[in-house]
Amino acid sequence: MFRVLNKLFDNNQRDVAQIVKTIVQPVNALEEETMKVEDLAAAFMELRRRVQEGGESLDDVIIPAFALIREAGRRSIGKRHYDVQLIGGYALHKGRIAEMRTGEGKTLVASLALALNALEGRGCHLVTVNDYLARVGAEENGLLFRTLGLTVGLSSRELQPAQKQAAYACDITYVTNSELGFDYLRDNMAQSREALSLRADFPLNFAIVDEVDSILIDEARTPLIISGAAEKATDLYYVYAKLIRRLKKGLPAEPGVRTEPTEDYTIDEKSKQVHLTEQGISKIERLLSLNDLYSPESMEKAHMITQAIRAAELYKREKDYIVNAEGEVIIIDEFTGRSMPGRRYGEGLHQAIEAKEGVKIENENQTLATITYQNFFRLYSKFAGMTGTAKTEEKEFLDIYGSDVLVIPTNRPVIRKDAEDLVYRSKMGKYRAVVEEVKTMNASGRPILIGTASIVTSEQLSGLLTDAGIPHSVLNAKFEAQEASIIAQAGRSGTVTIATNMAGRGTDIKLGGDSESIIGESIEQQLGISRFSPEAENFIKAISREDPEAAHLGTLIPGITPEFIAQAQQLHADVKADHERVKELGGLHIVGTERHESRRIDNQLRGRAGRQGDPGSSRFYVSFEDDLMRLFANDRVVAMMDRLGMDDTQPIEAKMVTGAIEKAQARVEDRNFSTRKQLLEFDNVMSKQRDTVYAQRREVLLGPDEDVEESTEGMIADFVDMQLATYVPIEQNADAWDIEGLQTAVLDAVPQLEGFDFEGLRSRTPAEVQNALLQAVADAYDARKDELGPTMLNSLARYVLLQVVDQHWKEHLHSMDVLRQGIGLRGYGQRDPFTEYKFEATNMFNEMIDTLKGEVTKFVFRMQFGQSA
Incomplete structure (x- = not known):
């Protein structure tokens, strides 16, 4: 009955059926006619003319556009879009999240x-999780786009601003999420139009976010921050790293057991927080000769000591970070297992870890510009996303981004067999069972992919497999350079691959291996030619398609020999034969060594097997010593195992255990969602302020002189009004006015009013005072314009506005950081921290704006070229 009801109310199935009827079938009907089109670029540019000049919408031309794009794919890269891919393309065009299996x-x-959205000429961005995927995507789809007459760009961190401008000026630009976000922030710190990276007209028009759950869910807890060095002593981190070794970790208070925590500090692994006990505070005060650790002058010391304890207890080498050959502490992404060079923990935590490891401490940074991924992608006129796992997070996508999820049917049915989890008493019992299963599977020749959650686990398993005499490859943050080749060949018979977190890898595991990748590597290694050169790509694809023209295309590559061409053809034949062999053996087998805190990550690992109708299987091995089970699972299950006398050789396979795992994952997901939501709520307060400042800044940077002059005059007038409100308030009698204070404040900013009769203002009404003073300042401004010339004055005003805005915005961000760190203490006074934060932040912003207007006024009237103000 429930299946019938689900089918009846399945909006997803209804939406897919509607897209098939209105989009897929009409596109298919045009296919034969489109195949006769000789010049696809000319036909596609005609659609662009209809959109840009004829007033037609993208929806008006979507059918012929999709037909041309499909034909361009067939001609340029030998790939014809499946019907289900047309469904996915339409979902993306409509700003939805497309869930598609690996x-x-x-x-x-x-x-x-x-390509469809590029018809508007406003630029489109394909956002990926790493540089490799961005480059490969730009290269592979670049041939298709150029066949349609479109331009394609690739933005990466090593490019100069002029090169980035060229990349973003293209119809379609491939870029990583972090580089795109930093380009946006850097643009809003630029001092000239030439320093901009993004388009000046439509900087954020349309974006497709690949691995959207990885970027907008997993990475959304960490905001993008551009920092500059702050003036703070770093040697103290070494001192405190040594000091905490004299402290003892205790147990927290527990109802019915102990009313007070024990020893000097306790830790909360779930929230990654540290709590000093009264005993610990007293010991620290004695060791540092302090009267009060939490006095205003010692607050910074307390913060640094807390971070030192967190670094020692909660952040583990080879799991949370690695130390590279240069002695740098590099963060490891907990969801993808990749290293994140350039990213640093905030609030002094990174420095505390560097002190713990005994490496050079980099200067602590001060925030110069920041934005969360949530608020950044909401700046786009339209954005969409795609991933293999999104439906479980649909509520968050709807709440925060206004995008729902459409599950796209697979091109071929999924026949992968997913076995129940096996749960062991201890980690070592689990690892021994994993090795035994790998040994059995490997003996039959089946390829095996082992997923781990940390570098430590991957290297521990690697040692056990080595001891068992099983050849294997290891992919983790230490070996990212070999990522593509390791993953591409993980489907060959007899292959065993250990990978740390498979989320967002972006490389398919093909049964029998990937002949294109193997041949491409041979071309680069033997001939020294990029596999992405047009000649090499045409040759590689011809070999993989068994095109009779392959040998001829090979002769177009400099230095190639007939022997190399024959070798490439044999490599492809071997891979093809191995593909059939692996299929007969049962396909790729997935072994998960522990459950991740997010179900999506587990599903992504499983999804590596069974692609495009291939056979495959998966099984997860879990122990009660795993972090997830230890922190969140039900203790009664462990007690039951003890009562039954079960040892490490006896796994359990029960719904009660599976239910405990699922509940633990759901609890962690809820906690992480709360963290992201809280981060967004606080950032929303700053978002309005940031939008105001960046809009003002952009107007000054890119606007004509008339707009700059108007902004400057407006600020000067506001400054005068502020002084009047302060020194000659309307509600007071003239006798109570502080004319002397008004005179001092105004002359400090506008010395040209030295001869103005301030004392004579006492005899006037408030309205007359305002008119007289505003007119005097306007006359002084006109005199300043005559002195410097309109062009010079506007150049000066533009420079002053940018400099003053940047300086005060930087100071405001620092104040906001301080406010954010301490606002939680308001809760002890029965006041809502978030409400207090909004109130304080609004007041601080208004004060900043007022100060800014005064600074601009002062600089415009006082600054002399070649002299200080």
């Missing part, structure tokens, strides 16, 4: 929505 060709799906 191996369903998301890269090709994106080409439909990107």
